[in-house]
Amino acid sequence: MLGCNVVVGISVFDAYRSVCSVLGRLCPRLVPSPLWGYSLSSLARLSPVLAEVMCEDCGGVVGELLGYWKSIPRGGACSVCGALGARDVDEEWVYVVYEGGKPLPRLPDMRDPMSRARYSGEAILLGVRLLCGKCHLSKHQGYARVTGKGREALEHLARVNDVSVGEAERLVKKAFEVWRELSKIDSWKIRVCELPGLREDLRRRTEKFLNEMFGLGYSIFRGWFWYMSKDNVVNVEKMAISETIALLESLSPAENIIKALVNEVGSRLKENNVHVLERELSYALNLQMEDVNKILKAISSPEEHAFTLLAISRLFVGKWMVFAKEEHLNTIIPEIVEKLREERLDYELKTPASRRRGDLYPVMVYVPSYLATSLVSRVGGIVKMVAEELGLRKPIYFKPDVFTEKSIYSGKSTIKPYIYLLK
Ligand SMILES: [Zn+2]
Numbered sequence: 001m002l003g004c005n006v007v008v009g010i011s012v013f014d015a016y017r018s019v020c021s022v023l024g025r026l027c028p029r030l031v032p033s034p035l036w037g038y039s040l041s042s043l044a045r046l047s048p049v050l051a052e053v054m055c056e057d058c059g060g061v062v063g064e065l066l067g068y069w070k071s072i073p074r075g076g077a078c079s080v081c082g083a084l085g086a087r088d089v090d091e092e093w094v095y096v097v098y099e100g101g102k103p104l105p106r107l108p109d110m111r112d113p114m115s116r117a118r119y120s121g122e123a124i125l126l127g128v129r130l131l132c133g134k135c136h137l138s139k140h141q142g143y144a145r146v147t148g149k150g151r152e153a154l155e156h157l158a159r160v161n162d163v164s165v166g167e168a169e170r171l172v173k174k175a176f177e178v179w180r181e182l183s184k185i186d187s188w189k190i191r192v193c194e195l196p197g198l199r200e201d202l203r204r205r206t207e208k209f210l211n212e213m214f215g216l217g218y219s220i221f222r223g224w225f226w227y228m229s230k231d232n233v234v235n236v237e238k239m240a241i242s243e244t245i246a247l248l249e250s251l252s253p254a255e256n257i258i259k260a261l262v263n264e265v266g267s268r269l270k271e272n273n274v275h276v277l278e279r280e281l282s283y284a285l286n287l288q289m290e291d292v293n294k295i296l297k298a299i300s301s302p303e304e305h306a307f308t309l310l311a312i313s314r315l316f317v318g319k320w321m322v323f324a325k326e327e328h329l330n331t332i333i334p335e336i337v338e339k340l341r342e343e344r345l346d347y348e349l350k351t352p353a354s355r356r357r358g359d360l361y362p363v364m365v366y367v368p369s370y371l372a373t374s375l376v377s378r379v380g381g382i383v384k385m386v387a388e389e390l391g392l393r394k395p396i397y398f399k400p401d402v403f404t405e406k407s408i409y410s411g412k413s414t415i416k417p418y419i420y421l422l423k
Pocket residue numbers: 078079080081082083131132133134135136
């Protein structure tokens with residue numbers, strides 16, 4: 001592993017070299033998607049109890065890391081353009097691709113999914129530096145685009161690197177191509193280099209923490225602490241799809257579809273002691289009537305079958321919700337994950353990442369389809385069992401994502417924000 005010996009932009013092993021050898025002063029190295037959620041800034045703000053999900057000592061690491069993060073001087077000159085009053089701390093991550101332990105000077109061809117397993121990656125935090133808002137935005141071209149500031153970010157990037165806007169545009173396009181390739185790599189090692197003001201023992205513990213978090217499938221993304229299964233996503237989605245299709249196929253065409261679905265789901269879940277709120281379930285299905293019809297149509301035409309599978313794998317996503325005190329998070333989350341893993345049912349789970357003093361944390365355990373009744377009850381059963389072991393005896397609730405999209409929250413409308421209940 002090259003680790004901290006990589007030299008930004010110049011090293012032949014820097015995966016973004018073709019872009020960064022030209023955009024040397026400020027380079028938009030896009031973070032490969034498997035590495036979203038691993039940064040010092042998000043780690044520093046993580047609730048210490050959630051950190052303990054990874055290791056006993058990890059709570060202490062985030063506390064010390066927050067101290068370090070706050071100690072970085074702000075308000076001085078931007079390290080790229082020199083603008084005064086710069087307040088953003090930028091983490092300079094570099095990526096290297098390996099095959100059989102050897103760094104590769106150029107990106108391999110990873111079109112064949114089977115051959116991808118041969119490659120691994122190393123994400124190296126080389127430094128932190130102060131940036132002004134404009135430079136920071138220009139570094140994150142992906143974010144700039146989705147927030148409608150793509151042009152502004154591109155022009156600034158061209159200016160600070162002294163290239164034409166056309167040239168910057170071409171290189172940013174190239175950066176996105178590199179990003180797409182890097183995102184195909186599943187296996188990553190994370191390296192934290194020496195940083196000014198960061199004690200050596202804290203540097204080492206932080207690096208270990210990040211690697212453990214990555215290995216276990218946890219991450220911190222957009223304010224949430226996530227678990228995402230590394231092995232069973234496809235398995236769980238397949239189960240959800242086949243169950244959903246079987247349910248829809250069992251309906252006779254003459255019936256009122258929503259009424260028939262509510263009855264059928266109700267009777268199937270009742271067998272497993274899951275209570276169905278009929279009014280809320282019909283409301284959710286009404287909101288998704290177009291989706292239901294799309295699938296019914298696709299089921300009847302075999303040539304569209306592949307489309308069906310793709311379309312419904314996430315159409316009817318929902319989550320079981322249990323409300324836990326902060327001090328319970330380091331038990332309830334790993335317990336739920338472990339019990340689900342034993343049955344190969346682990347999928348996605350999330351809870352707010354930062355400290356919410358005194359508030360309860362909603363722990364949300366996802367199921368890809370709320371119409372996959374046996375999956376819904378099996379996952380719910382496990383969540384309920386773990387909650388009870390911790391003395392949490394309140395009912396747990398199942399909320400479909402369509403309610404979240406339509407802003408249906410508790411107390412906001414006459415419709416309750418959940419469709420199933422497990423007492
Ligand atoms: Zn600047």
